Amino acid sequence: MKKKTAKDYVKKLFGEYYKDNIVEVLPPTSLDKREFGFLLFKKGIMLRHRKFLSKEKLHGFLQEKVPSNAYYSSAYYEKPDEDMNKKGWLGSDLLFDIDADHIQTPCHEDHHFWICKNCLNISKVQTEICPQCEGTKFNEELWICEKCLEAAKLETLKLIDFLISDLGFSTEEIDVCFSGQRGYHVHIESESIRNLNQSARKEIVDYVSGTGLKPVFHGFPDPETRKKNKPVPEMNAPGWGGRLAREIKVKKIRNWQKDLENAVQKQKASVDTVVTIDLHRLIRLPTTLHGKTGFIAAKIQTTRLEEFNPFTDALAFKEGTLTIHINESDKFRIGETEYGPFKHETIELPLAAAVLLLCKNVAQPVE
């Protein structure tokens, strides 16, 4: 009999999860107007243009096919199961993706690693030829890092403040989700924004990310005309004016332009610009599992985001242990415990930790 690979094992566990916990999987609103897409374990096949008429049908599909990743469209369509140009776009939720990849944390560069497709050898630097088997094809992977996820959370909190204080959305209209791996997704479902076109969505992205911001329009001195004695906005001024006023220390100003630029950098929320502007985006279906971590893309109450910890609150496999052989792994945390680093070790780990390493393709199950 063929030996069970990491993938087979993870698929089996995902299957069990969906069997026992299917009620936890929440379908999106307007289910029959959404397109669904799924990545299957088998050779990374992508199924797209799927439609479900009921929650039960969606649940049945997840249990039967056990996809490695599940996505749905932020858009609403007349016919979600047709080809792109025949779908009949009816509108789209407003979507934000905050991904640690877009945030310059000090450890940002340290998380990349490359796995040789042939011998699974792991390399921390990008090479053209595998030192172990001379293979030439690699998969680029990323470690999931607590510090980067904290940074992403901070950006998400900043974003939510823009959305509530400036743009006037209510907490009920805002859904926050852990992406399942390296960031957070923010969905806004509201009739008022459904028909915004791409240019309008771009303006919203520019707003939260401070792109094209000219402090002079918020009452700050104009560095070009050098009128420097102008009073600055009050700290409690609405919008960007107040944000910048709170950030800069007027008495210590040496260079208005530089200090204001720095203030914008500190106050802005770093979001993925492409995702928000895309009117046909597929995004991970909240409450499903992430194939690269085995974590749940958990829904988070907006008011409780600050205390959310993905390493305890997004775990799907909380019970049991599994013995695996680890090729190589950085340090990582699950729950309260820190594991690793490991190199060529066979070890029994709590299931969630073992699944994370299997999903990352750096370990194999030991039968």
Add this chain to the structure above:
Amino acid sequence: MILSKSEIAKYPFTKNAAQYVKDLGLDINDLSSFDFTRTAERAEQRIEEAILEGIVSWKGKSEKGLDYDVETTSFPIAILIVSTIANEFFRRRYALAEANRINNLLIEEKKETLLNILDNSFSWDVRILEVTISQPYDFNMYFVDYLKNSTEFHDYKWKLVNRKIKNGKVFVKKNELARLITEEVKKHIYTRLKNELTLKLPTTLTQRIDRIKQILEERGSKFKRDEIPSIVIEAAYPPCIKRLYNNLILKKHISHIGRFALTSFLLNVGIDVEKLIKLYTSATDFEEGLTRYQVEHIAGKRGSGIKYNPPNCETLKTHNLCPGEDIICKTIRNPIPYYLKKVKKIRTTKPVGGHEKKNS
């Protein structure tokens, strides 16, 4: 609030005005009758003014005895004529000229009147504010309504990020709200002009149409756009494209949207699909199959069949693809018009064509 007779004549795009015309019982065949001669005449005049002056006149203040009914009824007739001629340039020109007239009138109105006009035509969430020394704005409006038209404007002051916003409300001054309304009216008129017509027009009107077509033809050549030159002139690429192009050659990473901008630009200035695929596959390790698929898609040879234009400058800025503007950049909104302007400049300053380079 119902608009007055003079307001209806000023703002014939409103629902009140449409109802007023309907109640008059205007029949298209009456247009040949003597009573309606003035209406038809004014309709023709509106169009002529649009073509020649770029603005439709309003003589409300200066001319005594102005017939409001003629003003009001001539508007839908002018729309009818312009739609019949069905020329894209002409539709835009007419919509713009009516919008220009309306903008001049709106800025003179009281705040309440602006709100009345809005209530009467578009359902925007706008409220009047009291102006004080510390509060210079006349209105606040829901940011979604603001974004419906502000994105059409070039100036930085219109960017949402440069506005005072609180709880979803953008603060605007009266002339700014007037400008936003004007833009909405322009779109509204343009949409009406796009409607297909099935009416058979009376001969008096078709004679007028022939006259207008003639004026349009005489003027048309003046408005003709610059054409893309038949050879590719690399020296005329805008800074953003130059940088992307160099990055490609130097095998530096280019984001997905960067590749889209570069590909759509190069296809639009005339580099052919095969050459482009070769450029990508030789300069990078892209697979030929996937590259072909994407390039052909952008060229409109696959999928929807739409040939894509490069993204506007604004979009390039959002995605961090604008390396900074030069003098020409300040006058355009998209890399293609930049290219056309630069080509013109190169051709007038260097008639020998020293920098022209054929891409083959």
